[in-house]
Amino acid sequence: MESTVFETFESNVRSYCRKYPVVFSKAKGSVLIDQDGKEYIDFLCGAGSCNYGHNNDYIKGKVVEYLMNDGLLHGLDMYSVAKGEFIECLENKVLIPRGYDYKVLFPGPTGTNAVEVALKIARKVKGRSNVLALMGAxxxxxxxxxxxxxxxxxxxxxxxxxxxxxxxxxxxxMPGLDTIAYIDMLLTDDHSGVDKPAALIVEAVQGEGGINVLSNEWLRDARALCDKHDMLLILDDIQTGCGRTGSFFSFERAGIVPDIVVMAKSIGGIGMPCSIALVKPEYDVLLPGEHNGTFRGFQLAFVAGKAAIEYMLAHDLEAETMRKGRIVEEFLASRLRLIDPSLTFRGLGLMWGIDMGSYPCGTTQKIRKACFEQGLILELSGREDTVVKIMPPLVIEDEQLVQGLGILMKVLAETVSPMSMSPVKQSLVNQVV
Ligand SMILES: Cc1ncc(COP(=O)(O)O)c(C=O)c1O
Structure with a gap:
């Protein structure tokens, strides 16, 4: 397959393919394979859609079995066995054990559908249109x-x-600014010019915004602030959910209960389109048909989503994610200081970012390109794309994880000390990989 077919006939809006300009044909576990058989370790993970690995055997097995049994494939939002079993599994294995009481709403196939319905609910519940969001969101x-x-x-x-x-x-x-006090002031001062909001929406870790982690304390204060000012707290767990940060939900660490949680990406188990909004029963206010849509019931996503929860529990994936997260953290802590002591990194679970904001514009793009050429797919995020993002599938083998990190360190060392690499620097490069 020539890539010219895309360049000639596919819209100009295409995006990821420009960064990884090969034609992919297969994937397994934490590896993508192009049509020429070249393998790439995947630190992009479908932007968080493939937490349980590409073509996960257990999940795929359930999907294939369902297909071979002529299971219902399309059912609008009608009752179906697949949907019923998914809801039961989510309730019994995830929500009830954690003490959460949420209604499950199916808003459409993709993350933005879940965010839209959360906004619609908050505005309807509170009768206000304004919503607070964080910069970088x-x-x-x-x-x-x-x-x-x-x-x-x-x-x-x-x-x-x-x-x-x-x-x-x-x-x-602005580390010096108490942002909670600032929002409190905005909402209390009758001359702030800010209309009373219906909700505050946050990501516990900003994924596209540059891996910015909200502390447990901040999340708890935000919860209290929402109660004080009669706003709903909406938690966007679309990228951070499904175990990514070391627990099924990213906010569990703070002990808070959001009013609405939106999820997508890996909730579809094996890359199947699916999104959900988890809504406290008292806020389940939309009347039948007030949020309709043809594809709110993709049965294969329900089958895969249920299997993914089973797989996650059977393999203790939350603890495994934390363990692998420590491998990443220790690796970065020991290697980055050899490359440039001023480089910082941050993250949680298996979601990490290296901040290269102090380097000239274009540096991270060079890093992404060189990594790709050396068999590692990763993405950038944050302002001006200055944060190099490390987000492998949660099931990645330790060996592959370290191999991918090694490629990244080698590329980083070569990129930030270009051309005239002194023998001393060269020996450092050898040490970091
Ligand atoms: C935190 C967050 N919210 C919402 C979305 C939107 O999801 P989708 O692209 O499936 O519409 C994304 C996508 O990357 C995301 O990371």
């Missing part, structure tokens, strides 16, 4: 969610004014 690309998303180029492209949202600084932006 990414919540999706349809108009409601795009109003929350901060990336300028995406906002500029939509062609209409985006409103009904007030953005407030993320605590990582």
């Amino acid at each position: 990414f919540h999706g690309m349809s108009l409601g969610s795009l109003a929350l998303t901060t990336e300028r180029s995406a906002r500029d492209a939509c062609g209409v004014a985006l409103g009904n949202v007030t953005h407030v600084p993320h605590p990582c932006m």
Whole structure:
């Protein structure tokens, strides 16, 4: 297959394919394989959609079995065995053991659908249109969610004014500023100019925004602030959920209970499109048909989603994610200081970022390209794409994880000390890989 077919006939809007310009044909576990058989370790993980690995045998087995039994494939939002079993599994194996009481709402196949319905519910419950979001947030690309998303180029492209949202600084932006006190002031001062919001929406770790982690304390204070000002707390767990940060939900570590949790990506088990909104029963206010859509019941995603939860529990994936996260942390801590002591990194579970904001524009793009050429797929995030993102499948083998990190360290060392590498520097490069 020639890539010209895409360049000639596919829309110009295509994006990831420009960064990884080969034609992929297969994938297994933590490896993507192109049509020429070249293998790439996957630190992108479908932007968090393949937490349980590509073609996970257990999950795929359940899907194949369902297909071979002529299981219902399309059922609008009608009752089906596959949907019923998914809901039961989610309730009995995830929600009830954690003490959470949520209704499960199926808003559509993709993350932005879940964000849209969460906004719709919050606005209906509170009778207000304004919503608070954090600077650096990414919540999706349809108009409601795009109003929350901060990336300028995406906002500029939509062609209409985006409103009904007030953005407030993320605590990582101004460490000296008590952001909770700042929001409190905005909502208390009758001359702040900020309309009383229906909700505050946050990502416990900003994925596209540069791996910015909200502390447990901040999350707890945000919960209290929402109660004080009569707003709903919406937690966007689309990228951070399904075990990514070391627990099924990213906010468990803080002991808080959001009013609405939105999930997508890996909730579909094996890369199947699926999103859900978990809504406290008292906020389950939409009337039948007030949020309709043809693809709110993709049965294969339900089958795969149920199997994924079973797989996660059987393999103790939450603890495994924390263990592998420590491998990443120790690796970065020991190697980065040899390359450049000023380099910082941050993250949680298996979601990490190396901050290269102090390097010239274009450095991270060079790193991504060189990694790709050497068989490692990774993505950038944050302002000006200055954060190198490490987000492998949670099932990655330790050996592959270290191999991928080794490629990244080698490329980093070569990129930040280009051309005239002294023998001393060269020996450092040899040490870090
Ligand atoms: C935190 C977060 N929210 C929402 C979305 C939007 O999801 P989707 O692209 O499936 O619409 C994304 C996608 O990357 C995301 O990372």
